[in-house]
Amino acid sequence: MRIAVVGAGITGLAAGYEAAKAGAEVVVYESAGRAGGRILTSELAGQLVDEGPDAFLARVPWAVELCQVLGLGGELVSPAQRSAFVYSRSGLRALPQPNVLGVPLDFDALAASGIVSSDGVDRARREPELAGSPLAGDESVGALVRRRLGDEVADRLVDPLVGGINASSIDDLSVRAAVPQLAEAASRGPSLVRELGRLAASSTADPSAPVFYTLPDGLGRLADELANRLGDHLQLSSPVVDLEDLDADRVIVTLPAPAAGALVAPVSAAAAGLLHSIDYASVVLVSLAFDAVDISHPMDGSGYLVPTVEGRTITACSWASSKWAHIGTDETVILRVSAGRYRDNRALLMDDAALLSAVRADLAAMMGLDAEPQEVRISRWEQSLPQFRPGHLELVADIERALALDAPWLQVTGSWARGLGLPACIHQGQHAARASLAEGAIAQ
Numbered sequence: 001m002r003i004a005v006v007g008a009g010i011t012g013l014a015a016g017y018e019a020a021k022a023g024a025e026v027v028v029y030e031s032a033g034r035a036g037g038r039i040l041t042s043e044l045a046g047q048l049v050d051e052g053p054d055a056f057l058a059r060v061p062w063a064v065e066l067c068q069v070l071g072l073g074g075e076l077v078s079p080a081q082r083s084a085f086v087y088s089r090s091g092l093r094a095l096p097q098p099n100v101l102g103v104p105l106d107f108d109a110l111a112a113s114g115i116v117s118s119d120g121v122d123r124a125r126r127e128p129e130l131a132g133s134p135l136a137g138d139e140s141v142g143a144l145v146r147r148r149l150g151d152e153v154a155d156r157l158v159d160p161l162v163g164g165i166n167a168s169s170i171d172d173l174s175v176r177a178a179v180p181q182l183a184e185a186a187s188r189g190p191s192l193v194r195e196l197g198r199l200a201a202s203s204t205a206d207p208s209a210p211v212f213y214t215l216p217d218g219l220g221r222l223a224d225e226l227a228n229r230l231g232d233h234l235q236l237s238s239p240v241v242d243l244e245d246l247d248a249d250r251v252i253v254t255l256p257a258p259a260a261g262a263l264v265a266p267v268s269a270a271a272a273g274l275l276h277s278i279d280y281a282s283v284v285l286v287s288l289a290f291d292a293v294d295i296s297h298p299m300d301g302s303g304y305l306v307p308t309v310e311g312r313t314i315t316a317c318s319w320a321s322s323k324w325a326h327i328g329t330d331e332t333v334i335l336r337v338s339a340g341r342y343r344d345n346r347a348l349l350m351d352d353a354a355l356l357s358a359v360r361a362d363l364a365a366m367m368g369l370d371a372e373p374q375e376v377r378i379s380r381w382e383q384s385l386p387q388f389r390p391g392h393l394e395l396v397a398d399i400e401r402a403l404a405l406d407a408p409w410l411q412v413t414g415s416w417a418r419g420l421g422l423p424a425c426i427h428q429g430q431h432a433a434r435a436s437l438a439e440g441a442i443a444q
Contacts, residue, residue, distance in 0.1 A: 009037030014429030041218025045289035078210030120152030132190035142171030294371030
């Protein structure tokens with residue numbers, strides 16, 4: 001069977017590799033001169049530091065299993081630090097434990113953290129006894145959390161965590177698509193805190209097990225290994241302009257939704273229209289190397305998040321030298337600073353000098369760090385993070401139904417479909433490959 005894959009981000013690489021393992025004749029087409037998409041590792045201050053994602057979830061199987069298949073499983077490392085902070089009310093404050101995606105499960109710990117005011121704590125304490133109904137359909141994360149726990153917990157805890165991951169506002173994010181863990185709890189009963197606590201108590205997961213993994217020489221190693229395994233089946237600098245020109249029995253498109261929509265339009269106008277309705281956010285990642293002697297703030301955690309209500313340029317700062325044992329030296333500290341969200345393109349529109357000035361001003365205010373960095377690297381990821389609006393999963397199902405009717409030889413998937421993280425993207429690519437193989441076998 002001949003399978004063409006369009007796009008060599010992690011989803012396309014996983015799809016191509018899965019199909020090739022099964023014995024299909026595979027060609028993966030990539031318009032850029034390299035594979036990997038936003039997975040990119042380069043040198044900063046003599047060390048390999050990721051320019052995009054720097055970790056993946058350990059407790060979902062697909063990325064871990066793929067690393068094991070590729071012979072990389074023994075190299076996986078977990079963060080050296082597990083605690084994190086929030087910049088709130090003029091200070092860096094530890095995230096209260098326990099919490100689930102920012103939803104506090106211990107109100108005394110919430111009060112002790114100082115992240116929200118005493119009024120905010122009092123509002124949150126009422127949550128277990130508030131009347132309400134279990135979640136029946138879909139709604140925004142913000143609507144759910146504000147209704148149950150109040151605006152302060154929503155704005156200063158859940159939004160910097162969940163909104164930060166998605167470069168969005170929780171008021172725009174589908175609870176079912178973006179945070180299914182919260183959706184499951186909300187579906188079980190009216191109290192989000194009680195149901196999250198029950199789910200945590202019934203979990204068989206080892207609480208001391210790693211939450212995240214990475215590779216010591218960067219996640220670019222994973223993309224490079226997949227590209228190497230594909231060999232001549234990967235064609236770089238090879239844009240596809242017409243799907244029907246491809247010499248293939250089955251086609252898998254793994255491009256961002258707008259680009260996928262443009263390719264799909266001639267064969268399924270309905271699917272294309274839905275793909276074009278998916279919005280994207282742009283983000284900028286600024287990596288900085290500092291002399292260790294210039295860092296006065298304790299870096300006893302993985303970094304900190306910044307709520308939108310603080311009005312800062314920075315949305316998060318990863319203390320990479322503390323987070324990962326393999327990054328940084330006794331003389332050099334590495335920070336990775338994120339900026340930009342959906343509807344907030346300030347960072348993207350700044351030139352490098354203005355952006356660096358704004359980032360340094362935030363670091364000075366939040367960490368007391370006003371030293372000149374040794375080295376700076378600015379990575380601009382324009383239109384890179386799809387936005388999951390309420391009803392997103394139904395939209396994806398509509399796209400799949402339209403394609404099944406109009407172009408049954410075609411699979412379209414990617415980070416815009418059912419998950420942003422590496423494990424989700426890998427799983428979606430593998431699933432598309434298996435579905436193509438199965439449908440092709442039936443057709444033959």
